[in-house]
Amino acid sequence: MIVVKTKEEIEIMRESALIVSRTLGMLAKEVKPGISTLLLDKLAEEFIREQGAIPGFLGLYDFPNTLCVSPNSQVVHGIPNKEPLKEGDIISIDCGAIKNGFYGDHAYTFAIGEIDAETQKLLDITKQSLYLGIKEFKAGNRVGDVGFAIQHFTEKHGYGVVRELVGHGLGRKMHEDPEMPNYGKKGVGKKFIEGMTVAIEPMTNMGTHRIKHHKDGWTITTLDNKPSAHFEHNVAIVNGKPQLLSTFDFIYEALGIASNEEDEFRN
Numbered sequence: 614m615i616v617v618k619t620k621e622e623i624e625i626m627r628e629s630a631l632i633v634s635r636t637l638g639m640l641a642k643e644v645k646p647g648i649s650t651l652l653l654d655k656l657a658e659e660f661i662r663e664q665g666a667i668p669g670f671l672g673l674y675d676f677p678n679t680l681c682v683s684p685n686s687q688v689v690h691g692i693p694n695k696e697p698l699k700e701g702d703i704i705s706i707d708c709g710a711i712k713n714g715f716y717g718d719h720a721y722t723f724a725i726g727e728i729d730a731e732t733q734k735l736l737d738i739t740k741q742s743l744y745l746g747i748k749e750f751k752a753g754n755r756v757g758d759v760g761f762a763i764q765h766f767t768e769k770h771g772y773g774v775v776r777e778l779v780g781h782g783l784g785r786k787m788h789e790d791p792e793m794p795n796y797g798k799k800g801v802g803k804k805f806i807e808g809m810t811v812a813i814e815p816m817t818n819m820g821t822h823r824i825k826h827h828k829d830g831w832t833i834t835t836l837d838n839k840p841s842a843h844f845e846h847n848v849a850i851v852n853g854k855p856q857l858l859s860t861f862d863f864i865y866e867a868l869g870i871a872s873n874e875e876d877e878f879r880n
Contacts, residue, residue, distance in 0.1 A: 630858035636660050
């Protein structure tokens with residue numbers, strides 16, 4: 614069942630989302646060759662708690678950490694460890710926080726130092742597909758419209774769209790209805806209505822869309838061991854249109870990147 618939010622609840626959710634946004638912005642300054650993902654995890658937990666929130670992933674479904682960190686061929690749900698990041702790596706950092714009873718949950722894939730042009734293109738196309746999907750999240754459209762927009766754009770560039778992992782509704786629970794696949798057909802699926810809140814999160818592989826689940830119960834990699842990228846935003850339907858609750862602005866500020874990609878989705 615879809616849980617519609619009031620405008621007041623959406624503003625409470627925005628606060629939770631922005632805590633995650635600020636956390637990712639803080640981490641952007643730390644993500645560099647030589648740092649371990651376990652240290653990034655420690656920094657994130659401390660930062661979230663300092664803002665009066667609780668890490669949203671820690672203990673959820675028995676997950677052992679604050680961050681999901683997924684380098685290179687890992688798609689999502691990677692567990693932080695002591696291994697240092699290396700020049701040329703990429704890493705998806707997915708983070709959640711709870712404040713005032715509502716979740717924020719989003720992700721960004723970072724380049725570690727200089728990366729090759731082919732991998733940079735994967736990151737760029739995946740992030741562009743996120744915003745194309747967000748454009749379709751509006752009253753009267755359906756789940757398939759978002760999935761189609763993401764799938765059509767990424768497959769046009771020759772990439773694989775992960776099928777088994779999807780976006781989701783978001784609110785007092787981390788995972789609410791509806792599921793938000795990154796593939797689909799126009800006009801198919803649940804209809805979007807005012808007050809819906811979701812996490813849209815394309816997961817795009819450089820090669821095959823097929824994935825492998827590892828024995829730790831969490832880690833998921835591409836079947837061909839080629840790189841995978843993951844970007845995620847939290848979005849609400851306000852006055853019939855998509856409105857971002859999260860932002861990458863804190864990341865861009867840390868990295869010295871100028872961007873207007875979010876302007877059309879501001880309140």
